[in-house]
Amino acid sequence: MKKLIVGNWKLNPTNLAEAKKIQTKIRQKVTGLRNVKVVICPPTAYLSALSLGRSNSIFSLGAQEVFWKEAGPYTGQTSPLILKDLNVSFVIIGHSEQRDLGENDEQINLKLRVVLDYGLRPILCVGEKERDDSGYYLAQIKRQLEDGLEKVSKKMVKQLVIAYEPVWAIGQDQRKAETPTSFLQHALFIRKTLSSLFGPAEAQKIPILYGGSVTIKNAEGFLTQGQADGLLVGRESLIIPNFVALAKLANQIK
Numbered sequence: 001m002k003k004l005i006v007g008n009w010k011l012n013p014t015n016l017a018e019a020k021k022i023q024t025k026i027r028q029k030v031t032g033l034r035n036v037k038v039v040i041c042p043p044t045a046y047l048s049a050l051s052l053g054r055s056n057s058i059f060s061l062g063a064q065e066v067f068w069k070e071a072g073p074y075t076g077q078t079s080p081l082i083l084k085d086l087n088v089s090f091v092i093i094g095h096s097e098q099r100d101l102g103e104n105d106e107q108i109n110l111k112l113r114v115v116l117d118y119g120l121r122p123i124l125c126v127g128e129k130e131r132d133d134s135g136y137y138l139a140q141i142k143r144q145l146e147d148g149l150e151k152v153s154k155k156m157v158k159q160l161v162i163a164y165e166p167v168w169a170i171g172q173d174q175r176k177a178e179t180p181t182s183f184l185q186h187a188l189f190i191r192k193t194l195s196s197l198f199g200p201a202e203a204q205k206i207p208i209l210y211g212g213s214v215t216i217k218n219a220e221g222f223l224t225q226g227q228a229d230g231l232l233v234g235r236e237s238l239i240i241p242n243f244v245a246l247a248k249l250a251n252q253i254k
């Protein structure tokens with residue numbers, strides 16, 4: 001499967017001109033890459049201005065949020081229909097920064113299902129806040145997967161993307177990121193959990209990305225040794241040459 005390189009811009013940049021510049025440059029520079037899919041997820045307020053018409057096979061637009069109702073008296077929310085209308089293809093769901101603001105697994109599940117219903121691809125983020133030596137935290141990851149994916153039918157599985165982002169590894173110096181070997185172990189655990197939900201053949205089809213302080217220096221390890229199906233990139237996704245280099249790197253790895 002094509003590697004997925006997803007840029008989560010979070011709440012950056014703070015003006016549209018800059019957002020357009022970053023998007024245009026990245027798009028120009030990744031054109032022609034065949035083995036990678038590049039997704040940028042800007043702040044919601046920019047989605048309309050950055051909408052691409054139809055997304056192509058290399059470059060797509062993602063959202064950082066969605067609400068589970070299509071329309072009505074829901075002040076401040078983002079409808080899945082609006083996202084679809086703007087040709088958004090992916091939606092980040094369950095990011096730890098949203099969970100920290102109070103989003104719970106039930107809400108995450110509602111968002112994920114509405115995204116699937118409208119044919120968009122959710123990127124479900126899971127990951128522990130802290131690790132303990134006895135491995136109790138694995139139960140937390142399992143629960144996030146089981147609750148987030150509740151009532152998702154097998155036929156929707158091909159739309160799913162999982163991002164494993166240990167919370168302690170996000171926004172850190174890259175030396176504090178996860179290691180490729182440990183990522184691989186956790187990805188296997190996630191795959192096993194997905195397998196018990198959807199069966200081994202279906203679970204195999206779900207890309208599992210690594211996220212948390214990805215840089216051009218540590219990315220290769222995650223993609224080769226760690227066998228990651230892609231990367232969810234925060235800060236480095238706003239630095240044009242670095243993000244382009246990540247996409248080119250992923251393009252070379254089979």
Ligand code: PGA
Pocket residue numbers: 008165169170171172211212213214232233234235236
């Ligand atoms: P970071 O963010 O790459 O800046 O650590 C990753 C994320 O939160 O998705």
